[in-house]
Amino acid sequence: MYGSVEIILPCLDEAEALPAALAGLPDGWPVLVVDNGSTDATGDVARACGARVVVEPHRGYGAAVHAGLLAARADVVAVLDGDGSLDAGVLPAMAEAVHSGRADLAVGRRVPDSASVWPWHARAGNAAIAAMLRHRGVPVHDIAPVRVAHRQALLDLQIADRAFGYPLEMLLRAGAAGWRIAEMPVPYRARAGGRSKVSGSVRGSLRAARDMAGLLR
Numbered sequence: 001m002y003g004s005v006e007i008i009l010p011c012l013d014e015a016e017a018l019p020a021a022l023a024g025l026p027d028g029w030p031v032l033v034v035d036n037g038s039t040d041a042t043g044d045v046a047r048a049c050g051a052r053v054v055v056e057p058h059r060g061y062g063a064a065v066h067a068g069l070l071a072a073r074a075d076v077v078a079v080l081d082g083d084g085s086l087d088a089g090v091l092p093a094m095a096e097a098v099h100s101g102r103a104d105l106a107v108g109r110r111v112p113d114s115a116s117v118w119p120w121h122a123r124a125g126n127a128a129i130a131a132m133l134r135h136r137g138v139p140v141h142d143i144a145p146v147r148v149a150h151r152q153a154l155l156d157l158q159i160a161d162r163a164f165g166y167p168l169e170m171l172l173r174a175g176a177a178g179w180r181i182a183e184m185p186v187p188y189r190a191r192a193g194g195r196s197k198v199s200g201s202v203r204g205s206l207r208a209a210r211d212m213a214g215l216l217r
Contacts, residue, residue: 005095005148006030006074009051009082010064015040020192021084022049026091032072033082036064062159062166072151080146084192085117086110090184094148097182104153104179107171108146108186117190129168132216138175140183143167165215172215 007029011018015038025031033046035055043053056067065079076098080086086108094106112118130141144167157173159166174181 004074005076005078005091006032006072006151007088007091008032008034008065008068008072008077008079009046010034010036010061010068010079011038011042011046011082012036012059012064013038013040013042014082015042015045017083017192018042018045019049021082022046022051024084025088029078029091030074032068034064034068034071036060058162060162061164062162062169065166066159066162069151069155075150075152076148077151077154078146078148080108085189086146087187087189090146090186091148094146094182094184097184098148098150102180103182104149105174106148106182106184107140107142107144109140109142109183110145110188111185112188114190117188129216133168133171133175136172136175138171139181140171142183144171145188146186161215169215 007025009021009031011033014021018033022031031051033043033051033053035043035046035053037057037059043055046053054067054071056064068079069077076095078091078095080088090108094108097103097106110118126143129143133140147170154170157170157177159169159173161169
């Protein structure tokens, strides 16, 4: 029923985490890994696991997601990280919400399985930004760590950010366009390997906050 949903995984140096992350995806769903200029064997590992791979040499989370949208072949796409930290079991319900027309955009709300999974600095920044979004009428409590929507509709939003601000700009533009947004809980656990580029350090969290701050002015 959901074979037309293509999963996009933007990846930077995720060779260690990819096998487990790919194994946890729904069976039969096409997978597109966007290798965002990795210096490890991310692309080779992805291909060996059966994923299609495109390379986006321009570093940046938004650049990788945009490249994935351009290269995807399905009408409906799902985007999530390639580190295995998000339970992909939520994807069928999210896809159903979009396919049925109940939502234009389905997004995940992280539910950590332990306090150590989501460091205080990352959680605090996320909560503050989500509160600002709700004040603007966007009904979310997380900055869309996983999302499902029609591919062309996402491209038509003309999201300009090519760094960590991409998910926030997507929510802002979707809200301004009057999209129906469905937020669903998604189990959040320790990544399958390696270290997060954002929540793995205070510096990474601050960098993401900087990218997002300009969008909320």
